[in-house]
Amino acid sequence: MTAVLTTGVAAGRKAASRVWWYVRELTGETAYERYVEHLRKHDPAAEVPSRREFERQRTDAREADPREGNCCC
Amino acid sequence: MLRTLSPRSIAIWTLVALIGAVGWSVLALARGEEVSAAWMVAAALGSYAIGYRFYSKFIAYKVLKVDKTRATPAERLDNAVDFHPTDRRVLLGHHFAAISGAGPLVGPVLAAQMGYLPGTIWIVAGVIFAGAVQDMVVLFFSTRRNGRSLGQMAREEIGPVGGAAALIGVFAIMIILLAVLALVIVNALAESPWGVFSIGMTIPIALFMGFYLRVIRPGRVAEVSLIGIVLLLLALIAGRWVAKSSWADAFTLSKESLVIWIVVYAFIASVLPVWMLLAPRDYLSTFMKLGTIALLFIGVVVAAPMLKMDGVTDFATAGTGPVFAGSLFPFVFITIACGALSGFHSLISSGTTPKMVEKETQVRMIGYGSMLMESSVAVMAIIAACVLDPGLYYAMNSAPTVIGETAQSASEAIRGFGHTITPDQLAKYAEMVEEQSLLSRTGGAPTFAMGVAFIFSEVTGDGMMSFWYHFAIMFEALFILTALDAGTRVGRFMLQDALGNVYKPLKRVSWWPGLIMTSAIVCGLWGYFLWVGVRDPLGGINQLFPLFGISNQLLAAIALTVCTTLLIKSGRLKWAWVTGAPLLWVAAVTLTASWQKVFSDDPRVGFFAQGDVAQEGIDSGKLEGKALDDAHTVVTNTTVDGVLSALFAILVVIVMIDAARVCIKALRNPDSVVSHEEPHTESTYVAPAQLFATKEEKAELAAAGLGSGGGRIPGQRGETAGEESRT
Structure with a gap:
C-alpha cells in the first residue's frame, strides 16, 4: 500500500513538474535563463545583463515593433 | 514517403474514419428530432484526424518536401x-x-x-x-x-x-x-453592471501585474499570472455583489x-x-x-447537450x-x-x-x-x-x-x-x-x-x-x-x-x-x-x-x-x-x-x-x-x-x-526565376516531427543522448552538450 502511495506521489510530482516546466516555457519566463546560457556558451567570461535589465530590453523591444504580438481573430 | 501501412494502422484509421462518418450521418439524417452534440464532436474530430494523418502528411512530404x-x-x-x-x-x-x-x-x-x-x-x-x-x-x-x-x-x-x-x-x-x-x-x-465592473477591474489588475514584473520581480511571469487569475476570479465574484448594490448605477x-x-x-x-x-x-x-x-471541451463531452436548432433552417x-x-x-x-x-x-x-x-x-x-x-x-x-x-x-x-x-x-x-x-x-x-x-x-x-x-x-x-x-x-x-x-x-x-x-x-x-x-x-x-x-x-x-x-x-x-x-x-x-x-x-x-x-x-x-x-x-x-x-x-x-x-x-x-x-x-x-530561399545548411539538431516521437526518432534521440524535446547533437560545431535537452 505504501509502495503504491509512494509511486503515486512520485508520479504526481513528476507530472506537476512537467506542467510547471511547460507553463514557464510558454510564458517566456525562461527567456532570461536561455539568454544567459547562450552568452556563456559562446564566451564563458561574457558580461551578462541582470535579469531586470534583460526583461526591460525585452518589453521595450516590443514597444519598438509591435507586430510580434497575438492575432485578433 | 507514404510507405505501405501495417494492418494495425489500417484497422485504427478505418475505425477513425467510421467514427467520423457515423457522426456526419447522424447529423445529416436527423429530421425533426434533437441530436446530441457528441455526434458533432465525433464528426469533427474524426475528420480532423483523417485530414491530419493523410492530407497534411501529403502536403508536408510530397508538396513542400x-x-x-x-x-x-x-x-x-x-x-x-x-x-x-x-x-x-x-x-x-x-x-x-x-x-x-x-x-x-x-x-x-x-x-x-x-x-x-x-x-x-x-x-x-x-x-x-x-x-x-x-x-x-x-x-x-x-x-x-x-x-x-x-x-x-x-x-x-x-x-x-x-x-x-x-x-x-x-x-x-x-x-x-x-x-x-x-x-x-x-x-x-x-x-450590464456586473460585466462592466469585472472588466473594468482587469485594468488595475493588469497595472499591478505590470508593476510587479517591471519592479518587484522582473520576468516571473508564471507566478504573477497565477496571482492575476485569482484576482480576476475575485473581480468576477465581486461583480455580482456590485450589480446588486447601490453602486450598480455607476457601472450601468x-x-x-x-x-x-x-x-x-x-x-x-x-x-x-x-x-x-x-x-x-x-x-x-x-x-x-x-x-x-x-473547460469548454470537458463541458461539451461530459454534458453532451442536445442541439435544439434545426440542421438547416429556412433562412439558409x-x-x-x-x-x-x-x-x-x-x-x-x-x-x-x-x-x-x-x-x-x-x-x-x-x-x-x-x-x-x-x-x-x-x-x-x-x-x-x-x-x-x-x-x-x-x-x-x-x-x-x-x-x-x-x-x-x-x-x-x-x-x-x-x-x-x-x-x-x-x-x-x-x-x-x-x-x-x-x-x-x-x-x-x-x-x-x-x-x-x-x-x-x-x-x-x-x-x-x-x-x-x-x-x-x-x-x-x-x-x-x-x-x-x-x-x-x-x-x-x-x-x-x-x-x-x-x-x-x-x-x-x-x-x-x-x-x-x-x-x-x-x-x-x-x-x-x-x-x-x-x-x-x-x-x-x-x-x-x-x-x-x-x-x-x-x-x-x-x-x-x-x-x-x-x-x-x-x-x-x-x-x-x-x-x-x-x-x-x-x-x-x-x-x-x-x-x-x-x-x-x-x-x-x-x-x-x-x-x-x-x-x-x-x-x-x-x-x-x-x-x-x-x-x-x-x-x-x-x-x-x-x-x-x-x-x-x-x-x-x-x-x-x-x-x-x-x-x-x-x-x-x-x-x-x-x-x-x-x-x-x-x-x-x-x-529567370530568382529564388529568395536561404541556401541549404546541414542541421545539427535532432527533434521529433510530431507530438509523440516515433520509434525511429526515439532511437535517434537516444543515440544523441537527448531528451524527448530534442536538441543539438552534442559535440557538433563545437557546441557544448545537452542544450535544450530534457528528459
Missing part, C-alpha cells in the same frame, strides 16, 4: 532572443495562443441562424482543405526565408504593386476588425458611453509603455483563453435571416471566417513562429495542427449557440428593427420565424444570468456566453448559471480589449512607416508627437466604425460583420496567392492546386459577396440599395424627427460600407492579377 536535414532559421541564427529553437510542444501552445482570438467564437454563433449543418460542414471541410493548409504553407515558406513577413514575401515574390496593395489591404482590414471586435464587447457589456453604461470609454481606453493603452498594460494583459488573456477552451435558402442577410452561398462562408480559414493567421505564421521552429518537419504539427485546434473551438461555439432554445437565439441575435423593443413584440416576431418563446420565458432567461434583458444582444458574445452557461451548469448545477455567463463574457471581453490595444499599435506602426516616407521623424517610434497623432488617427478610424455600428438603425453587427468576414477572407486570398505563386515559381506547378484550389474558392466566395454587397438590388443585402431606400424616404418628405435622422445615418453608413467592400475587392484583384503575371512569366521562362 520538408527536409529534416536542413537547419531552420532558429538553429542558424540562434540569438536566444527572437531566434531560438523552441520545443515543439511549447511552440504549438505558443502558436495556438497567438492565432486564436474572438473570431471563431463569434462567426459560428451568427452562422447558426442557417442551422448547425452548413456552418459545421464549412468549419470542418474549410479547415482541412483551406485554413490549415494556408497556415502550414505560409509557415513553411517563411521558415525557408528566415521568418520573412507575408508583406515582405508579397513584395519580393510578386512585386511592388502587389506588395503595396497587400499592405493597404492589411491596414484597412485591421481597422474593420478592431471596430467589429469592439462592437462585440459593447453589445455584451451595455446595461449605455452603448454610446461605452463606445467613448473603449476608444479612450484603447488610445491611452496604446500610448502607454508595453510593460504597463499590454504585456500583463496578454498573459492574463492567454491563460483565460487556454483555460476556458479546455431564403436569405432573409434576421442575424445577417444573404443566402448560404456566399454568406455562410463569409460569416464563419476565422474558424475555417483566417487571413490573419498568415501574419502570425510569417511572424514569430517561423523564427522558433526547431525542425522543418514540425511545420505540419504546428501550422496544420494548431489550426485544427482553432477550428475545434469554432465547433464548440456553434454547439454553444445551437444548444439554446432557438427562440432565445433569435431574440438575442436580431436587431430591434426586426423584433421590436419589448419582450412582447420579440415573442410575436419570433413566432413569425416558426419558433415559440413567451415574454415570460425571455424574462426568466435574463433573470437566470442576472441581466436586465437579453433582447437584441447581438454580436455573438452574449449568445456564446449563454450557451457556455447552459453547458457548464449541466455539470455544476443551475445555481452557477449567472456566474458562468459572466465568466464567458469576461473571457471574451478580456482578450478583445487586449486585441484592441495590440491592434491599434500594429495599425499605428504601419501608419508611421507609411507616413514616415513623407515626413521622416514620424518613422521614429519614440517621437511622442508622432506617436500620439498616429495612435489618435488609428483609434479615430476604428472608433468611427464602432460609433456607426452602435448607432446604426439597421443593427451594427449585421452591417459590419459581413464587411469583417469579407476583409478577413480577402487577406486569406492574398496569403494563398503568395503561396501559389511560390509553389509555381519553385517549379511545383503540378502541386499548385494545393493552395490554388482554396484560393479559387475563397476568391469566388469573397468576390461574390463583395459584388452582392455593392450591386445587389435587395436592400437587405446590397449597401447601395439600402442607401437608395433611405434616400427615397428622405426625398419623399414624409420622414421627420428620429426617422429622418435615421435615414440620413443609413445613407452615410451604406455609402461608406459599400465603398469599402468595393475597395477590398479591387485590392485583392490587383494582387491576384499581379501574381498571375509573375507566375506566367516564371512558367514561360523558368531560368
Whole structure:
C-alpha cells in the first residue's frame, strides 16, 4: 500500500513538474535563463545583463515593433 | 514517403474514419428530432484526424518536401532572443495562443441562424482543405526565408504593386476588425453592471501585474499570472455583489458611453509603455483563453447537450435571416471566417513562429495542427449557440428593427420565424444570468456566453448559471480589449512607416508627437466604425460583420496567392492546386459577396440599395424627427460600407492579377526565376516531427543522448552538450 502511495506521489510530482516546466516555457519566463546560457556558451567570461535589465530590453523591444504580438481573430 | 501501412494502422484509421462518418450521418439524417452534440464532436474530430494523418502528411512530404536535414532559421541564427529553437510542444501552445482570438467564437454563433449543418460542414471541410493548409504553407515558406513577413514575401515574390496593395489591404482590414471586435464587447457589456465592473477591474489588475514584473520581480511571469487569475476570479465574484448594490448605477453604461470609454481606453493603452498594460494583459488573456477552451471541451463531452436548432433552417435558402442577410452561398462562408480559414493567421505564421521552429518537419504539427485546434473551438461555439432554445437565439441575435423593443413584440416576431418563446420565458432567461434583458444582444458574445452557461451548469448545477455567463463574457471581453490595444499599435506602426516616407521623424517610434497623432488617427478610424455600428438603425453587427468576414477572407486570398505563386515559381506547378484550389474558392466566395454587397438590388443585402431606400424616404418628405435622422445615418453608413467592400475587392484583384503575371512569366521562362530561399545548411539538431516521437526518432534521440524535446547533437560545431535537452 505504501509502495503504491509512494509511486503515486512520485508520479504526481513528476507530472506537476512537467506542467510547471511547460507553463514557464510558454510564458517566456525562461527567456532570461536561455539568454544567459547562450552568452556563456559562446564566451564563458561574457558580461551578462541582470535579469531586470534583460526583461526591460525585452518589453521595450516590443514597444519598438509591435507586430510580434497575438492575432485578433 | 507514404510507405505501405501495417494492418494495425489500417484497422485504427478505418475505425477513425467510421467514427467520423457515423457522426456526419447522424447529423445529416436527423429530421425533426434533437441530436446530441457528441455526434458533432465525433464528426469533427474524426475528420480532423483523417485530414491530419493523410492530407497534411501529403502536403508536408510530397508538396513542400520538408527536409529534416536542413537547419531552420532558429538553429542558424540562434540569438536566444527572437531566434531560438523552441520545443515543439511549447511552440504549438505558443502558436495556438497567438492565432486564436474572438473570431471563431463569434462567426459560428451568427452562422447558426442557417442551422448547425452548413456552418459545421464549412468549419470542418474549410479547415482541412483551406485554413490549415494556408497556415502550414505560409509557415513553411517563411521558415525557408528566415521568418520573412507575408508583406515582405508579397513584395519580393510578386512585386511592388502587389506588395503595396497587400499592405493597404492589411491596414484597412485591421481597422474593420478592431471596430467589429469592439462592437462585440459593447453589445455584451451595455446595461450590464456586473460585466462592466469585472472588466473594468482587469485594468488595475493588469497595472499591478505590470508593476510587479517591471519592479518587484522582473520576468516571473508564471507566478504573477497565477496571482492575476485569482484576482480576476475575485473581480468576477465581486461583480455580482456590485450589480446588486447601490453602486450598480455607476457601472450601468449605455452603448454610446461605452463606445467613448473603449476608444479612450484603447488610445491611452496604446500610448502607454508595453510593460504597463499590454504585456500583463496578454498573459492574463492567454491563460483565460487556454483555460476556458479546455473547460469548454470537458463541458461539451461530459454534458453532451442536445442541439435544439434545426440542421438547416429556412433562412439558409431564403436569405432573409434576421442575424445577417444573404443566402448560404456566399454568406455562410463569409460569416464563419476565422474558424475555417483566417487571413490573419498568415501574419502570425510569417511572424514569430517561423523564427522558433526547431525542425522543418514540425511545420505540419504546428501550422496544420494548431489550426485544427482553432477550428475545434469554432465547433464548440456553434454547439454553444445551437444548444439554446432557438427562440432565445433569435431574440438575442436580431436587431430591434426586426423584433421590436419589448419582450412582447420579440415573442410575436419570433413566432413569425416558426419558433415559440413567451415574454415570460425571455424574462426568466435574463433573470437566470442576472441581466436586465437579453433582447437584441447581438454580436455573438452574449449568445456564446449563454450557451457556455447552459453547458457548464449541466455539470455544476443551475445555481452557477449567472456566474458562468459572466465568466464567458469576461473571457471574451478580456482578450478583445487586449486585441484592441495590440491592434491599434500594429495599425499605428504601419501608419508611421507609411507616413514616415513623407515626413521622416514620424518613422521614429519614440517621437511622442508622432506617436500620439498616429495612435489618435488609428483609434479615430476604428472608433468611427464602432460609433456607426452602435448607432446604426439597421443593427451594427449585421452591417459590419459581413464587411469583417469579407476583409478577413480577402487577406486569406492574398496569403494563398503568395503561396501559389511560390509553389509555381519553385517549379511545383503540378502541386499548385494545393493552395490554388482554396484560393479559387475563397476568391469566388469573397468576390461574390463583395459584388452582392455593392450591386445587389435587395436592400437587405446590397449597401447601395439600402442607401437608395433611405434616400427615397428622405426625398419623399414624409420622414421627420428620429426617422429622418435615421435615414440620413443609413445613407452615410451604406455609402461608406459599400465603398469599402468595393475597395477590398479591387485590392485583392490587383494582387491576384499581379501574381498571375509573375507566375506566367516564371512558367514561360523558368531560368529567370530568382529564388529568395536561404541556401541549404546541414542541421545539427535532432527533434521529433510530431507530438509523440516515433520509434525511429526515439532511437535517434537516444543515440544523441537527448531528451524527448530534442536538441543539438552534442559535440557538433563545437557546441557544448545537452542544450535544450530534457528528459
